Amino acid sequence: MEIFIDSADVAELRQTSATGLVDGVTTNPSLIAKSGRKMRDAIAEICSIIDGPVSAEAVATDVEGMLAEGRFLAAIASNVVVKLPLTEAGLMACRTLSGEGVPVNVTLCFSAVQALLAAKAGATFISPFIGRLDDAGLDGMELIREIRAVYDNYGFTTRILAASVRTTNHVKDAAIAGADCATIPAKVFQALYKHVLTDQGLEAFLKDWRSTGQSIL
Numbered sequence: 001m002e003i004f005i006d007s008a009d010v011a012e013l014r015q016t017s018a019t020g021l022v023d024g025v026t027t028n029p030s031l032i033a034k035s036g037r038k039m040r041d042a043i044a045e046i047c048s049i050i051d052g053p054v055s056a057e058a059v060a061t062d063v064e065g066m067l068a069e070g071r072f073l074a075a076i077a078s079n080v081v082v083k084l085p086l087t088e089a090g091l092m093a094c095r096t097l098s099g100e101g102v103p104v105n106v107t108l109c110f111s112a113v114q115a116l117l118a119a120k121a122g123a124t125f126i127s128p129f130i131g132r133l134d135d136a137g138l139d140g141m142e143l144i145r146e147i148r149a150v151y152d153n154y155g156f157t158t159r160i161l162a163a164s165v166r167t168t169n170h171v172k173d174a175a176i177a178g179a180d181c182a183t184i185p186a187k188v189f190q191a192l193y194k195h196v197l198t199d200q201g202l203e204a205f206l207k208d209w210r211s212t213g214q215s216i217l
Helices: 012-016 029-035 038-049 063-074 090-099 112-120 130-135 138-152 168-177 185-191 194-214
Strands: 001-007 023-024 054-057 082-085 104-109 125-128 161-164 181-184
Touching: 001 012, 012 038, 012 185, 023 181, 029 038, 038 054, 038 063, 038 185, 054 104, 054 161, 063 082, 063 090, 082 090, 082 185, 090 104, 090 185, 104 112, 112 125, 112 138, 125 138, 130 138, 138 161, 138 168, 161 168, 168 181, 181 185
Parallel strands: 001 023, 001 181, 023 054, 054 082, 082 104, 104 125, 125 161, 161 181
Antiparallel strands: none
């Protein structure tokens, strides 16, 4: 499963991408606003840091506005993925942009039938929001499994990008359920390394090694 970082913080993205384990980035209007930067400048710099797909979201709500913004965003860098909402207008714009060769990430997906429509519209990525479903007392991971089954039934190539990820268990469960990618906050990415038994085992090994008085070099 590919790992994307959900952030518009350039310093944070430089740090996480230095691991060689980050495959892409997702942003949204809230993250761009938090960065305090102009959309074009922020996306251009992020695309210079990350070789993989970088999702940049249109904010228009009508088809023509989404198309104009989508084309503008796609022109910023070759690895921009235009992010559109899962609305009727969003899917219509997705179909047009996809037909022009522009990759599209359809976001705010909360049902398998929505994901079916996005795939039919030519979406490159579908972003089911698993954490928000969990917050509503529903099973976000069940949605990943449902979308996986639908896409496999019909050979859709739209990639399932698990979004609204809150915990390392979300990452694990999304991978088991068959998500192609997950977009996660940097703090969750850092937590993927962690396990108390790893820390304890390493400390025991190092303690035993120090007792020998040796040096490898």
